[in-house]
Amino acid sequence: MAAHAASARDTDWDGVRLHIVTGKGGTGKTTVAAALALALAGQGRRVLLAEVEGRQGISQTFDVPPLASTEARIAHAPQGGEVFGLSVDAKAALLEYLHIFYKLGRAGGLLEKFGAIDFATTIAPGVRDVLLIGKVYEAVRRRRDHRAKGPGAAPAYDAVVLDAPPTGRVVRFLNVNHEVADLARVGPVRSQADSITAMLKSPQTVVHLVTLLEEMPVQETVDTIAELRAVGMPIGGVVVNQVREEILTPDVLAAAGRAAISREDVAADLTRVNVRATDALVDGLLAEARDHAERVALERDEGKVIAGLRRPTYRLPSLPEGVDANGIREMAETLVAQGMA
Numbered sequence: 001m002a003a004h005a006a007s008a009r010d011t012d013w014d015g016v017r018l019h020i021v022t023g024k025g026g027t028g029k030t031t032v033a034a035a036l037a038l039a040l041a042g043q044g045r046r047v048l049l050a051e052v053e054g055r056q057g058i059s060q061t062f063d064v065p066p067l068a069s070t071e072a073r074i075a076h077a078p079q080g081g082e083v084f085g086l087s088v089d090a091k092a093a094l095l096e097y098l099h100i101f102y103k104l105g106r107a108g109g110l111l112e113k114f115g116a117i118d119f120a121t122t123i124a125p126g127v128r129d130v131l132l133i134g135k136v137y138e139a140v141r142r143r144r145d146h147r148a149k150g151p152g153a154a155p156a157y158d159a160v161v162l163d164a165p166p167t168g169r170v171v172r173f174l175n176v177n178h179e180v181a182d183l184a185r186v187g188p189v190r191s192q193a194d195s196i197t198a199m200l201k202s203p204q205t206v207v208h209l210v211t212l213l214e215e216m217p218v219q220e221t222v223d224t225i226a227e228l229r230a231v232g233m234p235i236g237g238v239v240v241n242q243v244r245e246e247i248l249t250p251d252v253l254a255a256a257g258r259a260a261i262s263r264e265d266v267a268a269d270l271t272r273v274n275v276r277a278t279d280a281l282v283d284g285l286l287a288e289a290r291d292h293a294e295r296v297a298l299e300r301d302e303g304k305v306i307a308g309l310r311r312p313t314y315r316l317p318s319l320p321e322g323v324d325a326n327g328i329r330e331m332a333e334t335l336v337a338q339g340m341a
Contacts, residue, residue, distance in 0.1 A: 012237065012312045012339050016206050018140050018199070019161045019236065022170040022224065023210030024217040028241045030057035031323050032210045032316065033163040035331035039341035041077035042332075045158040048139050049074070050086040052132045052173075053165060058085050063325055071139075075325075077332075084157070088135045090128045130176050130193050136162050137196045140204070167209065167224040174200055174207070175231045206236030211306070213240060213299035218306060225309060237312040237340060240303075244318045246296050248289065257293035261286060314338045 013019070019036060023029035030051070037049040048071060051058050059066045064074045067087035074085040142156040143149075165173045172179065177197045180189060199205060207228055211217040225235055248256060255261050266285055267277035275281075306313060316334055319327045335341050 011341060013206060013341075015203060016236075017155070017159055018136070018205040019159060020164050020170075020174070020205065020207045021161060021210060022164045022167050022207060023239075023241075024168070024220045025166045027210045027212050027217050028323070029166065029210040030055075030163050031061055031328065031331065032208075032239050032241060033161050034058060034061045035316070035328050035335055036208070036341060037083045037159075037161040038075060038077055038328060038332035039335040040159045040161065041075070041081035041083045042079060042336060042341070044080040045077070046082050046084070046156070047077075048084045048086060048157045048160045049163070050088055050136050050139065050160065051163040052088045052136075053163075054087065054089070056087065058087070058163060061323070061328060086135075086139070088132050090131050127180060127189060129173050130180055130189060130196065133174070133176060133196050133200075134192055136160060137199055140199065164207075167220045170207070170224065171227040171231060171233075174228075174233055176200075178231075201232050201234065203234070206234050208236035208239060210239045210241055212242055213302040213306075215298070215302065218302045222305065222309065225311070235311060237314055238306055238309060239335075239340075240306060240313060240315045242318040243315045244295075244299075246292075248292060252289075253293050253296060256286075256289035257297060259286075259290055261289060312340070314340050 019033075019040070021029050021033040021036060023032070034049060037047045041047040049058055051067070056066050058074070062074045062083075062085070064085070067074075067085045069087060069089040071084045071086045073082055075083040077083060139157060140155075140160050144154045144156050164170050175197075176193045180193045209221045209224060211221045221238060228235055246253065252261070263282055263286065266282050270277040270281065314335060315338070316331050319330065321327065323331075332341075
């Protein structure tokens with residue numbers, strides 16, 4: 001499966017303002033979202049990176065203090081670009097919502113004191129999701145100068161990246177209209193849900209999926225794309241994370257897969273580099289070669305499934321030193337080089 005090739009100036013998502021990133025747990029969706037935000041922030045752009053699950057994965061990724069429900073700069077990008085971080089909290093979003101729509105002011109604080117806010121954000125998960133996405137919606141629509149209006153007004157952020165819930169929950173999370181249908185048929189909550197849905201289904205938004213070349217993450221990617229299409233959400237690209245190099249030549253790889261590598265040849269190679277060729281060492285190397293051949297075969301099969309989705313595909317290498325701030329920048333550069341940002 002070849003990576004989608006493009007130059008840094010020939011990006012696949014021109015015009016997109018909201019990049020939603022999801023993936024099965026353990027695929028690295030938070031690090032990919034962070035790398036995408038940093039990539040989008042190049043050339044002097046301002047990007048907001050938001051999370052909605054309260055895990056503080058973004059702060060850990062960038063090694064910064066825990067994010068709050070107010071936006072704060074967390075990284076600098078090339079040519080003066082900036083990444084801001086935000087942890088969207090349902091309680092804070094509801095208090096802000098009550099202040100905007102119902103002018104409650106201090107009364108909102110009293111509701112929180114008596115537990116009404118916790119009750120509202122727990123008993124009605126559909127409303128909770130409207131509040132969480134509503135904060136992201138507001139950030140996408142906000143203007144740098146709040147007094148400026150019209151299509152020519154500069155946005156507060158050139159792009160927003162949302163580290164969304166994993167694939168198992170993301171469709172329900174995004175399908176807010178359906179989730180609040182029985183709770184709010186009219187009124188401000190319903191109006192907010194309608195506005196959010198209009199944005200989510202517009203050309204301004206795409207949903208990217210992160211996967212590994214393993215059976216379960218790939219199958220969840222396939223299933224989630226089908227579910228997103230069924231509810232009319234725009235599908236973005238597929239990011240194949242933690243791609244490992246094939247360390248054997250094709251001939252040796254084929255022989256390893258057939259368990260046809262000669263013990264004598266392995267022992268001779270070890271002796272040639274002044275390594276004592278014990279039985280245990282030779283057996284261990286032969287077993288590792290077979291495991292590698294099996295893994296490569298599996299990854300090639302899963303790569304064909306990904307290719308069959310016919311979506312722009314990006315490949316991020318496995319980082320042997322782990323993912324730190326430098327690793328995130330390396331990943332961002334790779335996404336830029338492949339045309340994702």
